[in-house]
Amino acid sequence: MVVPLQTDITAIADSIYAVWVLVICFLIFFMQPGFALLEAGQVRARNAANVFMKNLMDWSLGVLVFFLLGSGLAGVVAQATSSSAIDIGSAFAYLADPAGGSMVWINWFFGAVFAMTAATIVSGAVAGRMNFKAYVVTAVAMTAIIYPVSLGLTWKGGLLSLGGGGYLADAIGAGYQDFAGATVVHALGGIAGLTAAAMIGPRKGRFDEDGNARAIPGHSVLLAMLGTLFLAFGWYGFNVGTQATVLSGSTLSNMAFEGQALGRVLLNTTLAMGIGAVASTAVTTIWEGKPDPLFAANGLLAGLVAITGACAHVTWYGALIIGLIGGIQTPFVYRWVVDSLKIDDVCGVFAVHGSAGFIGTILIPVFDTSGFSMDQLIMQIAGSAIIGTWGVVGTIITLGIVGLFMDLRVSEAEEMEGLDQSEHGLSAYPEFGTDEGAPVADGGPEKMTDGGSDLEEEA
Amino acid sequence: MVVPLQTDITAIADSIYAVWVLVICFLIFFMQPGFALLEAGQVRARNAANVFMKNLMDWSLGVLVFFLLGSGLAGVVAQATSSSAIDIGSAFAYLADPAGGSMVWINWFFGAVFAMTAATIVSGAVAGRMNFKAYVVTAVAMTAIIYPVSLGLTWKGGLLSLGGGGYLADAIGAGYQDFAGATVVHALGGIAGLTAAAMIGPRKGRFDEDGNARAIPGHSVLLAMLGTLFLAFGWYGFNVGTQATVLSGSTLSNMAFEGQALGRVLLNTTLAMGIGAVASTAVTTIWEGKPDPLFAANGLLAGLVAITGACAHVTWYGALIIGLIGGIQTPFVYRWVVDSLKIDDVCGVFAVHGSAGFIGTILIPVFDTSGFSMDQLIMQIAGSAIIGTWGVVGTIITLGIVGLFMDLRVSEAEEMEGLDQSEHGLSAYPEFGTDEGAPVADGGPEKMTDGGSDLEEEA
């Protein structure tokens, strides 16, 4: 009578996995409009369509590049930095079957939505002056090489992965912990954005003659806050969905519901998001005398980034502390980047995605439900340093090469005209207001698209 | 050969439950941007960021408060108003395990997204003049006390719950029916909003010297309608997800698919939403001569509210009738609040969430699939009266206390300047138009945020 208990339920477990993972991947996809709005709201109206277009292109081109190259390259990186043998064929095996294997393409897509998140963060840092073509090439590099290296070193089983036999993990005796990608995805994108913003230089007028920062208000705080809520929605997919296994085991007798893991990730994500927003708001209220909506939004996001790597590992009060730190540091790091580093990181992607991600991930061992481990802390610092360094180096190399072939930023005249007009020949809002302080695009409306441009007339 | 049929499938049932409940909770979270847009679209541009900020804060602070206090208090209220013994420890047991129990935190989150929905409704009634700090304290009271009492009296097993041994339910011999919270959540929020709007007083200019209402058009009908569709999307989670059990039973032999329950809730929600919009549009077309988009949207929402408590209980033609009534009453109740009560309920939250919720819930026994019950009707009226009374009393107490420590509304000068500028030091749309009829915020743009405010410069 033991036999039935050993009945194979793999098909049931796989089905539950697939439904869960597919749905949360769709939620993670929804971070794309989230980022597009968050960034568009923080730029002048004359650059809003350009920012949106950059986001649309990094997704569209990114999925192709990550399919044909990036995903496989991550596997090769993992092989090369671990005890695994290098086997390019197996790394790219997902391309081999034109009709698709059972779980292969679902898992590829699961990886792709994370890759596209890393790529899309950069556009927020370089908004308002980066050449569109140079941005597109950079986005290709992000999805073809920069993110795949980060992925290969970690989740794919490379250098920092204990289970994968990664060289550094073996040496330290601890694998790098970053559950849903606070550093593998977010801080990589955040530091790449910071590096790119530094290389491209600030927007005209961002700093006065004495080098003091001058605010360039975004054209819609409302759209930026709306994008923030979209991101929070998608983030539930990002974090909770990373606990992809809901039903573990493969027979009726050894199956188990992974409710504790799911619940912990869910609660920690929620608490860190809440306290991140509250903390950042409190700091700006003390500092400025009034609660700042944009820092409330950015604090919420920084709380999410900070807990993204930690959410599966830490206690709920650990999550509160990590989210609190994530929120508090946001305005300080933002000001430090602007005022000390003199870098025009338009949407504050380093403060929100970079520093918050590193801090939260390094703190994991301090609040781990299974207690503190010095080896783990060493690994967290080492892993964060490696990913951060790669983000800087990879971006410098990429933009360095791109800069050999094209200008990294638009001309001063184009910047003043606005990138919507100079890069795309249109105005995002042809009927609304004027962009004070900038020359009004001459002849704008009659060149506009209308359910698509009037191509021939303009050609 | 009977043994295998008794095989425990709890892990499978739990997994299906968790996937379903988590996803629908994420949908319910999406009601937050829905409310934010619905409300922002209905206020002047100079108050849009303030409304959005209020929504962001009631979520962010609310989840913390509901975790640390509200959720547990609901349990205590349930114990105190039923035959259960009072045991504060068990009511707050979800806080005890720092690493999380199997289903505890998932179910806490399931409760939290409903709590945040109740809290966020209030901001729509008091938009355009309520002090930000006073609003934040009120939101804390909503998630710490006002909603938890409503929750404790009903779903948590208190006064109105037959299964929980609630005193009133035992006395009447019928438990209160409100499937997904038409009154427990929505009407509570709607009547709390109405009460708060009455206590704070109308926006300047809302009534002329003779006490006649003057319209203050919202700045974007489009955003309000977009928010409505977001809410409808989230509402599928709210209503259909409340049928949380998809697979019932715990062994292979007694398991059952709850398709009929799911299908009924789904269909009734859809029909009531559709006919609510059509009915409200028809009323305004007859009344004004033209179909009114904002009442179409509000009618759709009122149809949803009206069916929220009834959707699991009534026939499909019952759902059509309830949705029809919900839609028809919306413009009439809205005018009654404005013209007779002289209350400036900006977004009509009483007509949409309050009266629609009470009517729909009271009508449940009339259209119940299992036939009419007078005891049930008595209970529906009694329960609605109790929740409504509590909503009024709880809000009066809250705002009464808050008013001892701070002004409930901004000064007249601040109101004229707009709350975005006076409360947050910014303009939501620094490049678009001017807010006719109001003094243009002086010096606006140079104080604006830009990927976060220029804190030091302004300090």
Next chain:
Amino acid sequence: MVVPLQTDITAIADSIYAVWVLVICFLIFFMQPGFALLEAGQVRARNAANVFMKNLMDWSLGVLVFFLLGSGLAGVVAQATSSSAIDIGSAFAYLADPAGGSMVWINWFFGAVFAMTAATIVSGAVAGRMNFKAYVVTAVAMTAIIYPVSLGLTWKGGLLSLGGGGYLADAIGAGYQDFAGATVVHALGGIAGLTAAAMIGPRKGRFDEDGNARAIPGHSVLLAMLGTLFLAFGWYGFNVGTQATVLSGSTLSNMAFEGQALGRVLLNTTLAMGIGAVASTAVTTIWEGKPDPLFAANGLLAGLVAITGACAHVTWYGALIIGLIGGIQTPFVYRWVVDSLKIDDVCGVFAVHGSAGFIGTILIPVFDTSGFSMDQLIMQIAGSAIIGTWGVVGTIITLGIVGLFMDLRVSEAEEMEGLDQSEHGLSAYPEFGTDEGAPVADGGPEKMTDGGSDLEEEA
């Protein structure tokens, strides 16, 4: 010991089916705000609320009509065009049980969200001049008759269905392949929109005295692009969800996970969307010298439409080629409609939903994973021709009859004033800008809604 392996797991399979199908239906519902934004962004600000209102109404009225009539009629059409006997009672059986059967209403809703997608496409073609009442009646016809016929001929088992004994399918020996409705849903809507746009005539000023097209720029490229990303999100539900069966089989021994089918649909949808956007952008960059954001968006959508019918059938490189063609043809077909046909299809719904859908569906046999079949190609051409012809004929009959009772378009004065003002008595953005080139609506703001209109004052 064989008995336990035959244990009935229908309840588990049904539960997984229901969770999956419900969630993806909610995603498909989210295409409603997607279409509303895509269309609103492409019209002048003075018509934006009207477009949104049309979308709200076609959903709200549409679900009622499709429930009471359309869904059943599709069954009758299927019976009448196949070897099935005509049995109106069985076709409308879903209405019979007031309390709902187990899977009946879930599956009705699954059908309804596809029907509403077809209906809502039309509004984009006729924006800016179609009479609101005439549009509403047309939307009723779409959901009551036009789409139900398309549905009946195909998925419901009629003329083109091999499994249903459809007369044509039997004759050709192949059933029509259109997995998720590239033609059954999208091309039907696209060609109905084109026909309606032709019958109603172009917007005033769309063509100059010599018949040359003049651009009428939409009021917000940003909203149009945002709507595009919403549609892509919903499309994952549309395409991947059409693979509704995740766990097949009904006993433990014959159950199977449908991962290959899911993965193929998922990957093909993603690749076609990406390359569609890139290809359309590339064409406009070559043509105009600058990448056009609106064509990037429309190319993404055309890539999605093109793969919608094919995604379950073709190889991944087939998906790339189909998406590529979908994207490339978009600007060319759009210009052909405007410049050669002289039809003012405002949002380019024929290029995006029509031609892309037909092309992608006809190409299925060319890239089929199981090899080329001439019979299948013949069936694809025949089926596309029948659906396309029906879309034209059904629309002509509908608008012909509607035109007997009311004007199909607003007066020239109303068009100049804008449909928001003339049809609904409001301005979508009362505080923003002016609609250059059009008379400003006089007395606008004081007539505006305000959390609902001031009905009595205006009556």
